[in-house]
């Protein structure tokens with residue numbers, strides 16, 4: 151279980167450049183819970199992930215993972231239990247190394263890369279074939295030669311080959327063409343559900359936000375302004391979310407159109 155208690159992060163406090171990152175935010179993510187996160191540009195979504203992943207330290211509040219206080223734990227230690235994917239397909243992989251080498255690094259949690267055994271290769275091939283993206287035939291190809299969709303699918307596999315306690319997906323399909331994006335979302339659902347992972351997924355696509363997972367939260371100025379699940383979520387529509395955002399935050403979404411058209 152991941153628990154955030156009264157987390158606050160203000161950038162450049164008491165200066166003209168002061169920006170609210172996260173503002174007294176509390177959130178509990180139960181084991182196996184898949185939460186989608188929406189909110190306009192600058193609402194704090196990536197900051198929230200940076201705080202959970204440890205690349206930022208909060209000004210106040212605490213973060214607990216399975217009961218352990220990890221608020222000040224270094225990111226390299228947290229990365230064993232917190233997997234993360236970014237919007238940029240280049241971000242999660244080493245482009246000059248082969249698919250097999252990337253997977254071996256991930257499987258060994260960044261440990262020293264020794265020779266990749268025949269059984270390792272068999273294991274990788276079998277895992278990759280489940281993605282149905284033709285990656286099982288690319289074991290010896292440098293990752294830089296893969297398509298964006300293949301890279302994100304591989305990044306997902308790398309982030310989950312040792313199942314993390316929490317998986318953070320920061321708009322991981324936003325840079326892909328629509329059909330690759332849809333495919334990567336399908337794989338995401340499959341991996342998260344079959345491994346019963348706790349997952350937080352940021353998306354600008356409200357339809358995806360309602361379709362994926364079982365709970366949706368909306369951020370505005372570093373605060374959770376909506377948290378829906380169950381029947382309420384099942385009955386929600388994209389336009390009802392947009393309306394909710396307008397009425398709760400008192401402003402328009404920066405990219406209403408983008409979200410509605412997606």
Ligand SMILES: Nc1ncnc2c1ncn2[C@@H]1O[C@H](COP(=O)(O)OP(=O)(O)OP(=O)(O)O)[C@@H](O)[C@H]1O
Nearest residue numbers: 161169170171189190191192193194195196197198
């Ligand atoms: N390292 C930083 N230094 C200063 N301000 C920052 C930093 N990171 C984020 N911010 C500010 O904090 C606020 C939240 O930013 P954040 O990147 O978390 O938003 P976001 O919801 O991820 O937006 P987007 O949808 O554009 O990705 C913004 O006002 C942003 O300018």
Ligand SMILES: [Mg+2]
Nearest residue numbers: 195196197320
């Ligand atoms: Mg962001």
